[in-house]
Amino acid sequence: MIIEENKGYVAKKVRVIDGLGRDILYLLSNRSMSISEIARELGKSEQLISYYINKKIIDFIETVRVDGKVKYRAYKAYYDIINEKEDFFYHKTERKNLEPFIRDGFLDCIIVVGSPIPHGPFSASSRDLHYVGFLASYLGRFFDRTKYDDFIRLDIDVNRENLLKENLILIGGPVANYITYRINTSLKVRFLQEYNWDIYSDFTGKRYSDELVSLIANINNPFDGEKRIVLLAGKRALGTKIAIKYFIYNNFDLSRDFYIVINGVDEDSDGKPEKIIELERYIE
Structure with a gap:
C-alpha cells in the first residue's frame, strides 16, 4: 500500500490479493461503481463480485451513495505490486x-x-x-x-x-x-x-x-x-x-x-x- 507521510511516500504490504480482487480495486480506484456495474465490466456474476466486495477486499473499499444508489470506491492507496520482497520509498522532493x-x-x-x-x-x-x-x-x-x-x-x-x-x-x-x-x-x-x-x-x-x-x-x-x-x-x-x-x-x-x-x-x-x-x- 502506498502511504503518504511527511517525508515522502512509503509502500507497505498489507495482504495478498488475487487477480480478480486487483481488477476490482483497479476499477474502483477510478470511479465509484455498483456491484452490477463491476460485474458487467469484468464479465463476472454479481454473486461473485458481492463476495469479493464483502469479504476479500472489504478493507480496501468504502461504501458511498450516488443518486440514492449504493456504490463502492477504493481508498486513495495502492498496494505494492512491483516488488514482493521489499518496500519502496520515494522522496517528495524528487x-x-x-x-x-x-x-x-x-x-x-x-x-x-x-x-x-x-x-x-x-x-x-x-x-x-x-x-x-x-x-x-x-x-x-x-x-x-x-x-x-x-x-x-x-x-x-x-x-x-x-x-x-x-x-x-x-x-x-x-x-x-x-x-x-x-x-x-x-x-x-x-x-x-x-x-x-x-x-x-x-x-x-x-x-x-x-x-x-x-x-x-x-x-x-x-x-x-x-x-x-x-x-x-x-x-x-x-x-x-x-x-x-x-x-x-x-x-x-x-x-x-x-x-x-x-x-x-x-x-x-x-x-x-x-x-x-x-x-x-x-x-x-
Missing part, C-alpha cells in the same frame, strides 16, 4: 521532466491498459490491470489537475471513444492491449507475432526471445503527430511489470524518440527477477 505527459502539475495524457474481458483480434484478456495502480500512484506525485477525470482507460474504450489523438501511456503488448496492436507494426522495435511475440529491433537486427524481455518506447503518436506515446510492454505480463518498474526508477527525455529493450534476470531461480539489464538502447 522531480522528473515528464513533459508533455505532465506539464506544470497538469496531467495531459491517458493511461491505456488492456481490458480484462476477451477482446481484440486474439480474444485476449489482459493481466496487466493491477500494474497500473503503482504507476498511477507514482505519477500522482507530479500533478494535481487532469485533462480527463478518468485518465486511466481500457483499450476498448479508448478505441471506441476515439481518444487516440492524445498523449498516451500504453500498458501491455499487442496481445493484451489493442492500441499497442494497432501501432506495433510501425515501431522500429516491435513484437513479432510469427515468433511467439519475440521483440525484434530494426536497428540491430536482433530478436529477443526471453520470457522476461520487455520494451520501453517513446514515439510520436501516429494518430496525431503533435502528441506522444510511451509504451511499457513485455513479451509476457511479468515483462510489462518489469518495464513499468524500470520506467519509474530511471530518467528519460520524453521529448525525443527512443527505444529501450530490457530483460529481467532471476538470479536465485525463485521465479522473480532481482535485476534488470539493458539489452539495447536507441535514442533519436
Whole structure:
C-alpha cells in the first residue's frame, strides 16, 4: 500500500490479493461503481463480485451513495505490486521532466491498459490491470489537475471513444492491449507475432526471445503527430511489470524518440527477477 507521510511516500504490504480482487480495486480506484456495474465490466456474476466486495477486499473499499444508489470506491492507496520482497520509498522532493505527459502539475495524457474481458483480434484478456495502480500512484506525485477525470482507460474504450489523438501511456503488448496492436507494426522495435511475440529491433537486427524481455518506447503518436506515446510492454505480463518498474526508477527525455529493450534476470531461480539489464538502447 502506498502511504503518504511527511517525508515522502512509503509502500507497505498489507495482504495478498488475487487477480480478480486487483481488477476490482483497479476499477474502483477510478470511479465509484455498483456491484452490477463491476460485474458487467469484468464479465463476472454479481454473486461473485458481492463476495469479493464483502469479504476479500472489504478493507480496501468504502461504501458511498450516488443518486440514492449504493456504490463502492477504493481508498486513495495502492498496494505494492512491483516488488514482493521489499518496500519502496520515494522522496517528495524528487522531480522528473515528464513533459508533455505532465506539464506544470497538469496531467495531459491517458493511461491505456488492456481490458480484462476477451477482446481484440486474439480474444485476449489482459493481466496487466493491477500494474497500473503503482504507476498511477507514482505519477500522482507530479500533478494535481487532469485533462480527463478518468485518465486511466481500457483499450476498448479508448478505441471506441476515439481518444487516440492524445498523449498516451500504453500498458501491455499487442496481445493484451489493442492500441499497442494497432501501432506495433510501425515501431522500429516491435513484437513479432510469427515468433511467439519475440521483440525484434530494426536497428540491430536482433530478436529477443526471453520470457522476461520487455520494451520501453517513446514515439510520436501516429494518430496525431503533435502528441506522444510511451509504451511499457513485455513479451509476457511479468515483462510489462518489469518495464513499468524500470520506467519509474530511471530518467528519460520524453521529448525525443527512443527505444529501450530490457530483460529481467532471476538470479536465485525463485521465479522473480532481482535485476534488470539493458539489452539495447536507441535514442533519436
